[in-house]
Amino acid sequence: FRAMVQNGSDIIAIIDYTSCFSYLSPSTVEFSGYQPEELLGKPVLDYIHPDDVALVQSELVKVSLNKSHRTELTHRFLHRKGHWVWMESK
Secondary structure: OHHHHHHOOOOOEEEOOOOEEEEEOOOHHHHHOOOHHHHOOOEHHHHEOOOOHHHHHHHHHHHHHOOOOOOOEEEEEEOOOOOEEEEEEO
8 A cells, every 4th residue: 555655646635624735645746846745734725726716625525524425526736836737636
């Protein structure tokens, strides 16, 4: 499991109850330009495109209220260099 998480190409993130990053896999760097440590403790929604915040926030609420809720959404994430990259969150 550790090898899959640390060497995989997908970003694995854990978001706490305050909607802040509490874990990010090493693949975060390739996708976003950020070292995982740079995002730890930061609010997820600060990195979501303004037009996508309501959608992402709504899904975060649904997941927090119902642990079995499964979601799949496409939204934009702020790259360290200032441009937006599309991502799919599950």
